[in-house]
Amino acid sequence: MNSHLTAITQELNINTDACLYRFDLDLSHCHLTVLSNTQALVSELRDYFRSYPQHQATADIEIHLIESSEPAPSYPWADWAREAGKSGRKDSYVDIHKGRLLHKVRTGMVFFQSNMSRLAVGPCLQNINQVVNFINNQYMNYLQQQEHVICHAAAVSINGKGTAVAAFSGGGKSTLMLKLMDHPGAKFISNDRLFLKANSQGVLSRGVPKLPRINPGTILNNPKLLSILDPEEQHSLNRLPQTELWDLEQKYDVMIDQVYGENKIELETQLDTVLLLNWDRKSSDKPLLTKVNPENHKKLIGAIMKSPGPFYQDAKGAFLAGPEIPALEQYLAVLNKVNVYEVSGGVDFDYLAQIYLETA
CATH class of the missing domain: 3.40.50 (Rossmann fold)
Structure with missing residues (x-):
């Protein structure tokens, strides 16, 4: 473990040595290895990514996921500005140990990101989408560093x-x-x-x-997707005005x-x-x-x-x-x-x- 990851794990009072469960995502030119302290989280990720290759290989990128009660780090957090048209607090961050510690305000998840270490801490199982996004962000970084x-x-x-x-x-x-x-x-x-x-x-x-991840309007207007909603949901949503349905933010995978x-x-x-x-x-x-x-x-x-x-x-x-x-x-x-x-x-x-x- 490098010194920067050691420092941040000590501050967050967590132990990556407990990450005994492994998940691999083989993207052919970039291999991600995910290590977690809970089998349940690894099982969820294997199922989510089941249509993508999961062969074990030498990791280009290694990510640690720690399932824990919500950490409460006391750092001088700065709010990350939202993009135009979006409001409310979502992310706060502090740059530390040659990396960035990012706090998801609404869920309590904490992520550490550097070119050498990647770490997610908090109620991961309750926030699978944020964990998936963090894993994908590592691949996105890789692509952008390769001039995409x-x-x-x-x-x-x-x-x-x-x-x-x-x-x-x-x-x-x-x-x-x-x-x-x-x-x-x-x-x-x-x-x-x-x-x-x-x-x-x-x-x-x-x-x-x-x-x-799509909204109900997309589902209701595509017969192939209707099974995503149960009949009661379909009935309820079909009663909404078209303009309201279009703007409804309620995501389904x-x-x-x-x-x-x-x-x-x-x-x-x-x-x-x-x-x-x-x-x-x-x-x-x-x-x-x-x-x-x-x-x-x-x-x-x-x-x-x-x-x-x-x-x-x-x-x-x-x-x-x-x-x-x-x-x-x-x-x-x-x-x-x-x-x-x-x-x-x-x-x-x-x-x-x-x-x-x-x-x-």
Whole structure:
């Protein structure tokens, strides 16, 4: 154990030697090994990531997860600023021991992040989604340190060609992505974070092993997803006005293998097309697909731009001080190499999926 991890575990009064249970996530070019002090947590993670390779190998990244009562560290916490349009306290942090200690205000979870050590402490079993996010953040750091550009986008591969879907907040990127999954040649790549890097064939897109987390409106408008809700929930939600249903934040996981079958997930593909949803819920027009030059639609590119967040650490060990977004030029450098379409007009997921898949 390195000195920085030793120091932080002593301060938090925990013991990583108790982490006797192991879970491996083999992402081919990056191997993550997770060690925990509870078998139940490892079992939960194995089940969540069951569609991804879990072969044991030498770890590129090692993560310790300590199930415990809520720790109460007394540090000079600073609030992490929320992104535009979001309010309320969510994360606070302090940079210490050549890393960052981050406190989830609502759940009490505490995470330590450095380029040498990764640690989660608290009621992990009650907050599996935060634990999954922390594990994925380590892979996201790896990709960004390998010069991939972070994107706020969902993505599928259709007959081997990648399609990314981006939208401004609440624009329906996950709903459309899951509609595109109906294509027999479609495979799920990613739901909310996509990483792009130019290569000799064009642009490589890589997703993260995170299942789609969707709102009830997405479920009710896709027959394949209805089984996620029990009949009573369906009845209750169907009674809500459409505008209220659209804005309802109540997340459900989509188990891709259960809904779409086995072997319907892959982590990377060559990117062919980006769909930027710029449609209007109040419009009765049919959606319109228009090919655009990213250089001439820089405001629209904002839909795909995303801050790496408080866990991001560059290869030299530096963290961000706030929700900074990578430079526009980094996005243009990759988007100029693929087909980019603006989707305007009214919102109609079925129609848009149909006209797009006819050309896929």
